[in-house]
Amino acid sequence: xxxxxxxxxxxxxxxxxxxxxxxxxxxxxxxxxxxxxxxxxxxxxxxxxxxxxxxxxxxxxxxxxxxxxxxxxxxxxxxxxxxxxxxxxxxxxxxxxxxxxxxxxxxxxxxxxxxxxxxxxxxxxxxxxxxxxxxxxxxxxxxxxxxxxxxxxxxxxxxxxxxxxxxxxxxxxxxxxxxxxxxxxxxxxxxxxxxxxxxxxxxxxxxxxxxxxxxxxxxxxxxxxxxxxxxxxxxxxxxxxxxxxxxxxxxxxxxxxxxxxxxxxxxxxxxxxxxxxxxxxxxxxxxxxxxxxxxxxxxxxxxxxxxxxxxxxxxxxxxxxxxxxxxxxxxxxxxxxxxxxxxxxxxxxxxxxxxxxxxxxxxxxxxxxxxxxxxxxxxxxxxxxxxxxxxxxxxxxxxxxxxxxxxxxxxxxxxxxxxxxxxxxxxxxxxxxxxxxxxxxxxxxxxxxxxxxxxxxxxxxxxxxxxxxxxxxxxxxxxxxxxxxxxxxxxxxxxxxxxxxxxxxxxxxxxxxxxxxxxxxxxxxxxxxxxxxxxxxxxxxxxxxxxxx
Amino acid sequence: xxxxxxxxxxxxxxxxxxxxxxxxxxxxxxxxxxxxxxxxxxxxxxxxxxxxxxxxxxxxxxxxxxxxxxxxxxxxxxxxxxxxxxxxxxxxxxxxxxxxxxxxxxxxxxxxxxxxxxxxxxxxxxxxxxxxxxxxxxxxxxxxxxxxxxxxxxxxxxxxxxxxxxxxxxxxxxxxxxxxxxxxxxxxxxxxxxxxxxxxxxxxxxxxxxxxxxxxxxxxxxxxxxxxxxxxxxxxxxxxxxxxxxxxxxxxxxxxxxxxxxxxxxxxxxxx
Numbered sequence: 001x002x003x004x005x006x007x008x009x010x011x012x013x014x015x016x017x018x019x020x021x022x023x024x025x026x027x028x029x030x031x032x033x034x035x036x037x038x039x040x041x042x043x044x045x046x047x048x049x050x051x052x053x054x055x056x057x058x059x060x061x062x063x064x065x066x067x068x069x070x071x072x073x074x075x076x077x078x079x080x081x082x083x084x085x086x087x088x089x090x091x092x093x094x095x096x097x098x099x100x101x102x103x104x105x106x107x108x109x110x111x112x113x114x115x116x117x118x119x120x121x122x123x124x125x126x127x128x129x130x131x132x133x134x135x136x137x138x139x140x141x142x143x144x145x146x147x148x149x150x151x152x153x154x155x156x157x158x159x160x161x162x163x164x165x166x167x168x169x170x171x172x173x174x175x176x177x178x179x180x181x182x183x184x185x186x187x188x189x190x191x192x193x194x195x196x197x198x199x200x201x202x203x204x205x206x207x208x209x210x211x212x213x214x215x216x217x218x219x220x221x222x223x224x225x226x227x228x229x230x231x232x233x234x235x236x237x238x239x240x241x242x243x244x245x246x247x248x249x250x251x252x253x254x255x256x257x258x259x260x261x262x263x264x265x266x267x268x269x270x271x272x273x274x275x276x277x278x279x280x281x282x283x284x285x286x287x288x289x290x291x292x293x294x295x296x297x298x299x300x301x302x303x304x305x306x307x308x309x310x311x312x313x314x315x316x317x318x319x320x321x322x323x324x325x326x327x328x329x330x331x332x333x334x335x336x337x338x339x340x341x342x343x344x345x346x347x348x349x350x351x352x353x354x355x356x357x358x359x360x361x362x363x364x365x366x367x368x369x370x371x372x373x374x375x376x377x378x379x380x381x382x383x384x385x386x387x388x389x390x391x392x393x394x395x396x397x398x399x400x401x402x403x404x405x406x407x408x409x410x411x412x413x414x415x416x417x418x419x420x421x422x423x424x425x426x427x428x429x430x431x432x433x434x435x436x437x438x439x440x441x442x443x444x445x446x447x448x449x450x451x452x453x454x455x456x457x458x459x460x461x462x463x464x465x466x467x468x469x470x471x472x473x474x475x476x477x478x479x480x481x482x483x484x485x486x487x488x489x490x491x492x493x494x495x496x497x498x499x500x501x502x503x504x505x506x507x508x509x510x511x512x513x514x515x516x517x518x519x520x521x522x523x524x525x526x527x528x529x530x531x532x533x534x535x536x537x538x539x540x541x542x543x544x545x546x547x548x549x
Numbered sequence: 550x551x552x553x554x555x556x557x558x559x560x561x562x563x564x565x566x567x568x569x570x571x572x573x574x575x576x577x578x579x580x581x582x583x584x585x586x587x588x589x590x591x592x593x594x595x596x597x598x599x600x601x602x603x604x605x606x607x608x609x610x611x612x613x614x615x616x617x618x619x620x621x622x623x624x625x626x627x628x629x630x631x632x633x634x635x636x637x638x639x640x641x642x643x644x645x646x647x648x649x650x651x652x653x654x655x656x657x658x659x660x661x662x663x664x665x666x667x668x669x670x671x672x673x674x675x676x677x678x679x680x681x682x683x684x685x686x687x688x689x690x691x692x693x694x695x696x697x698x699x700x701x702x703x704x705x706x707x708x709x710x711x712x713x714x715x716x717x718x719x720x721x722x723x724x725x726x727x728x729x730x731x732x733x734x735x736x737x738x739x740x741x742x743x744x745x746x747x748x749x750x751x752x753x754x755x756x757x758x759x760x761x762x763x764x765x766x767x768x769x770x771x772x773x774x775x776x777x778x779x780x781x782x783x784x785x786x787x788x789x790x791x792x793x794x795x796x797x798x799x800x801x802x803x804x805x806x807x808x809x810x811x812x813x814x815x816x817x818x819x820x821x
Contacts, residue, residue, distance in 0.1 A: 333712070357718055374710055
C-alpha cells in the first residue's frame with residue numbers, strides 16, 4: 001500500500017455516514033450508509049472505489065470534499081486533507097477547499113454544464129472565482145488541458161457551447177474544468193459510465209494522461225472493475241457501505257482474497273456455445289428501411305437479418321446506430337418505408353394497428369429501464385396477470401396460480417404478487433418484466449438493453465435466467481445491446497450495426513473471428529478487459545475512431 | 550406518515566365544518582329558509598345570533614341554507630368539470646393527432662372568452678335554473694381541467710409501460726383508465742380543491758349580479774346582494790356571507806396546498 005513516510009494527501013479514518021429514510025407508512029429512521037471505512041491516498045496516485053449501486057462509493061468519494069448529498073450526514077470518523085480535518089470544518093473553510101483543493105467530475109457531463117454558457121467560461125470559472133489565476137493565465141491553462149485531453153482544435157474548443165460537442169468530448173471538458181484550478185485531489189464519479197465503449201476508451205486514456213501530467217491525486221469511482229483496473233494504482237472494493245477488500249490493483253485483479261471480489265473479477269464470463277443453424281426461421285427482416293416522421297434521412301438502411309426458433313440474435317452497435325429503431329420497426333411502432341418483416345411464417349403488417357392479437361402476443365418486448373416499463377400503480381400480480389387475462393382469458397384462481405408459476409420461473413417465489421414495483425430491487429423489477437413477457441407465451445422476445453442499467457452481478461443473474469428460459473420455453477431472443485461481453489455470453493448470431501446499416505452479420509463464431517472490418521475491430525477492441533496494461537495495448541493498435549468522437 | 554401541518558389541519562377543520570353544516574342544514578338551522586320571524590335588519594341578539602336581513606329573516610339560518618346551496622352547486626359543478634375535462638384531456642393525449650388538435654383548439658377558443666362574460670351571456674338567454682347553472686359552470690371550467698389533464702397525461706403516455714400496453718394490443722379505454730388515470734390522480738385531486746374554490750367564487754359573483762341562484766332559493770352571493778344596501782347604514786348583514794365565502798376559499802386552499810405538497814414530495818420534489 002502507500003508508503004507511510006510521506007504525509008498522505010487524503011486520509012480517511014473510520015468514516016461513518018448516515019441518512020434519514022422515510023419509508024412509506026412508517027416513522028422516519030436513521031440508516032447507516034457508510035460504516036467504518038478507512039483509506040489513504042498520496043499525491044499523484046489514483047485510488048479506485050468500486051462496488052454495485054448502494055455500496056456507498058459515491059458517498060465516500062464526496063466525503064473527500066466533506067460533502068453529503070441530499071440530507072446525507074457525515075457523522076463519525078476523521079477526514080484529513082493535507083493533514084487538516086475537514087469533516088467538522090465550517091462553511092467558509094469548505095468553500096475555499098471545494099472547487100480549489102478538491103474538484104469533482106460527475107457522471108453526466110450533459111447535466112453538469114450550463115447549456116447557455118460557452119465551455120471556456122465554465123472551465124475557468126472556479127479558477128477565477130477562487131482568485132487562483134487571472135483570466136488569460138486560466139485560459140492558457142485550459143487550452144493546455146484541452147490539448148492534453150486530446151480534444152480537437154484546443155485553441156478554439158472553448159468557444160463552443162455544450163450542445164455543440166459530443167458526449168465524450170463534453171466529459172473530457174469536465175475533466176479540464178476539474179483540473180484547471182490546479183487541485184490536489186480530483187474525484188471522478190463514474191466519468192465514463194454514460195459513454196459508448198468506443199468513446200469510453202478515448203476518455204479513459206485522456207483522463208489517465210491528464211492525471212499523470214498534472215500530478216494530482218484522484219479518487220476514481222466506478223462499478224466496472226475492468227475500467228478501474230486501467231487507471232488506478234490501488235483499489236478498494238465496497239459493498240453495502242463496508243469495505244470488502246483494499247489493496248494494490250495488481251493484487252485485486254490477479255489474486256483477489258475475498259469471495260465477493262472474486263465474483264466481480266470473474267463476472268461476465270458466462271460462455272454460451274453457439275447453436276447450429278438448423279431450426280426453422282422465426283423472424284425474417286428483409287431489406288427494411290425506415291425513417292422517423294418529419295426527418296429526411298433513413299435511420300435504418302436496407303436491413304436484412306433472420307432469427308431462428310429458440311436462438312438468440314444479438315444486435316450490437318453504439319448509441320445512434322439504429323439498433324433500438326430496428327426493434328421499433330419489428331414491433332410495428334415505426335412502420336418501415338421499404339422492406340418486409342416475416343414472423344412465424346406470415347408477413348407482419350407494417351403498422352401496429354394492422355396486426356392480429358396473435359401477432360402481438362407472440363412478439364413480446366423487454367425494456368432497458370424496468371422502472372418505467374411497469375405502471376408504478378399496478379401490483380406485480382396485475383402486471384403479470386394482465387397478459388394472461390388479455391390473451392388467454394384467465395381469471396380468479398387459475399390466473400393467480402399461473403402468476404405464481406411464472407414468479408417461480410423467474411426465481412422470485414411467494415410474497416411478491418401483491419407488491420408494487422417501487423418495493424422491488426432493480427434486478428427483481430427486470431425479472432417481473434421478463435415474467436410479463438413470458439406470460440404471453442411468445443415465440444420471440446425483443447430485449448432492448450435489458451441488462452445495461454443493472455449492476456454486473458445482477459446483470460449476470462438476468463442473463464443466466466434468460467438462457468435457462470430459452471432452454472425451457474424455446475423462445476427466440478432479439479438481443480439489443482452495446483455490451484459485447486453480454487453478446488459473447490448469450491448470442492448464437494450477431495449483427496453489428498453502424499450508422500443505420502448492418503456492417504457485419506453472421507453466426508457468432510464467424511463474426512467474432514478475424515479478419516475484421518474496421519468498425520467491428522474498433523468495437524471489439526474497446527471492450528475493457530480485466531487485466532493490467534490493456535488500455536495502452538489497444539490504443540497502440542487502433543485503426544479508426546468512433547462516430548461519437 | 551408525516552404529521553399533518555397545522556395550517557392544513559385548520560383548513561381541514563373549517564372545510565369539514567362548512568360541509569357538515571351544509572349537509573345537516575335542516576337539523577341545525579334555527580328557522581326555515583323563507584321564514585320572516587323578525588323585523589328588517591335587527592341587530593344580533595339571543596334570538597337572532599347574527600341579526601336579521603333586509604326583510605326580517607334570521608341571518609344565521611339564511612347563511613346555513615345559502616351555504617348548502619353554494620356548496621352543493623359548486624361541488625356538482627366541480628365533479629362535472631373534472632369528469633368531462635379529465636376524460637377529454639386524457640383522450641386528447643392518448644389518441645393524439647387530429648383528435649388532440651380539434652379538442653385543444655376548441656378549448657383554446659372557449660378559454661379566449663372571459664368565463665364570467667361567457668356565463669353572463671349564456672345565462673341571460675337561457676332560463677336560469679340550478680341545472681343550467683351547474684352545466685354552464687361545470688363545462689366552462691372543464692376547459693381548465695382539460696388543459697391540466699392533457700399535460701399530465703402527455704408525460705405519462707410516453708412512458709414505456711404505456712408503450713408496453715399498446716404493444717399488448719390494449720384498447721384506449723384500458724390505457725386511459727388503467728394506465729394513465731391512476732398515475733395522474735394526485736395532481737388532479739390537488740387541482741380539484743382549487744377548481745372548487747373558483748366555482749364558489751363564480752357562483753357567488755353570478756348570484757350577486759342576479760344571474761345565479763334565483764329566489765326563493767338563495768346562496769351566499771345572493772345574500773350579499775339582498776343586504777348590500779344595509780352597509781350604508783352600518784348594518785353588517787352583507788359582510789357575514791362575504792366572510793363565509795372567504796373563509797371557505799382559504800381553508801379549501803390550505804388543504805389543496807397540503808395535498809399538492811404531499812404528492813410532490815413523494816416524487817422527491819418539494820420538501821425533498
